[in-house]
Amino acid sequence: MTKTPQNGVVTQPQTGWDVYLRLLSYVRGHWPMFIVAFAGFALYAGSQTAAAKWLESFIDAVESGNLDQRFWLALAILLIFFVRGIGTLLGNYGFSYVARAVVSRLRCQMFDHLLVLPCSFYQQHTSSELLSKLTYNVEQVTGAATDALKTAVREGLTVLGLFGYMLFLNWKLTLLFVAVAPLVGGVVALASKRLRRLSHGIQDSVGDISASASEAIKGYQVVRVFGGAESERARFNKASERNRRQFMKMVVTQSVTTPIIQMLVAAVVALLTFIAMSPALVASMSTGQFIAFISAASLMAKPIRQLTEINSTVQKGIAAAESFFQLFDEIPEKNSGSVILTDAKGRVEFRDVSFTYPKSESQALKNVSFFIEPGETVALVGRSGSGKSTLAGLLPRFYDVQQGEILLDDRPLSDYTLESLRNQIALVNQHVVLFEGTIAENIAYGALSGASEEAIRAAADAAMVTEFAERLPDGLNTLIGENGLLLSGGQRQRIAIARAILKDAPLLILDEATSALDTESERFIQTALEHVIKDRSTLVIAHRLSTIERADRILVMEQGVVVEQGSHAELLAQGGSYARLYNMQFNQD
Ligand code: ATP
Ligand code: MG
DSSP states (O other), rough: OOOOOTTTOOOOOOHHHHHHHHHHHHGGHHHHHHHHHHHHHHHHHHHHHHHHHHHHHHHHHHHHGGGHHHHHHHHHHHHHHHHHHHHHHHHHHHHHHHHHHHHHHHHHHHHHHHSSHHHHHHHHSOHHHHHHHIIHHHHHHHHIIIIIIIHHHHHHHHHHHHHHHHHHHHHHHHHHHHHHHHHHHHHHHHHHHHHHHHHHHHHHHHHHHHHHHHHHHHHHHHHHHHHOHHHHHHHHHHHHHHHHHHHHHHHHHHHHHHHHHHHHHHHHHHHHHHHHHHHHHHHHHHHHHHHHHHHHHTTHHHHHHHHHHHHHHHHHHHHHHHHHHHHSOOOOOOOOOOOOOOOOOOOOEEEEEEETTTTOOSOOOOEEEEEEEOOEEEEESSSSTTTTHHHHTTTTTTOSSSSSEEEEEEEGGGGGOOOHHHTTOOOOOOOOOOOBBBHHHTTOOGGGGGOOOHHHHHHHHHTTTTHHTTTTTTTTGOOOOOOOOOHHHHHHHHHHHHHHHHHHHHHEEEETTTTOOOOOHHHHHHHHHHHHHHEEEEEEEOOOOTTTOOSSSSEEEEEEEEEEEEOHHHHHHHTTTHHHHHHHHHHHH
């Protein structure tokens, strides 16, 4: 799984071990708990070995008629189980504690990282894909970090303890186990590689499933009217089927591996039994030792089986962690400026700016030059796709220009810290974004959330939000549902305008801010906006020319180029594209 991130750097495929080590670095800060947990399972493993040793002592005592040991032997059982219980408790609690802490940190780190990734990242990944990472993949890491880790440590230590005891009893016989180890290792390694690849496939398919479902759900009206149900169903079924197949492949891999390894272990135990029962060997060991040895060997079968069984969980976790780390390695938005901008005067200048979207062939803006003096209003007009929104998006630095320079208060935008730059800008997007919550919360969103009730009300009044909010059951405190589902297009737009008014920033960008409004509301808002526009630099984008006639300057754009620049009267007098556009609309109206 080699992905090329937007910066063009190919991330090296990491080995499972690298990923595990990186995951382990998250344990830092939890070392004490980790050690306690480890010690707990060491106690558990020790008690298992002690049980084998107990068997030896018991049989030897019976055989030698040493019956006065019975008190100690009986007490030993209690002690062994007590220690085992304490060990299990410490181990389970400790590892769960650490694992949950790691998982929660991973999840929060992913979210934090999402908040600083550049716009271009969001264009290459769908929201469902990212959501499924946050939910499904996190679960996979949890599985590997909790149950699998517990089993690995507990059973791993048990195997080690039993193995050590067997070495102590008869090291030559025990070396037979060592002979089979590479074989077991080989099988596990092969299976791991395959499991991890399948797991990546499953993660992708889960992403596909949620993407397909979320589109069909969000676009349910279009799906019904345009007869999309069949193709949506086919797409969903395909993703679901792919998911099922990958899972089954995983189950097969898993189900084949475990018996193979068990057969290998059984073969060794069989061979052990055969050799151990040779007269020479039997003579050299006490009956107790002999039985304890064979029991220890067969006691190992269960932990070895469990260890191989968790392999799939571990591989799933590693594959999921890999996908996290890949995301963490994506480079955040460039934020190298150090100047903290406060109270900008609002002088904007574009100097010969050209811009191409990442992964796009053609330039979206070509040699654009213009300026906005503090307090001025500049309007952008031009046909759809001519680059107006692109131009506006460069000011808050959603993208950085490749050529030319954009200055704010006579300094390049990149000199300022991103946060302080964006603090100076209020923006009404072409696509209004609202959040789950009340109207008032949506107006006073984010950094504005401390705004006073009067301020919110004033903004709501100016943007004519009050006009429709009054008729809602709870006024401004009415819940508007996910993305403002319960509102009309024009109502949503008015909330966005109120948000911008409340922000009261020195720089205002209005992208088609009034397009969804009827002529009357538009006129009202126009009056309100004129009020707001007066003492700040404003960039307005609109199709309806009546809303921009009063701008200080109008830029006419065509295919990324500013073809005309001037006031309404000047441009009309020139008789160029603007005059043609104007006459066309004027005649229509
Ligand atoms: P409209 O009036 O329809 O809103 P616009 O003037 O705002 O149009 P832009 O959105 O700036 O147009 O788009 C300018 C050009 O850039 C278009 O050709 C469009 O295809 C392209 N474009 C826009 N967004 C992206 C993007 N994220 N990635 C690649 N190309 C894009
Ligand atoms: Mg646009």
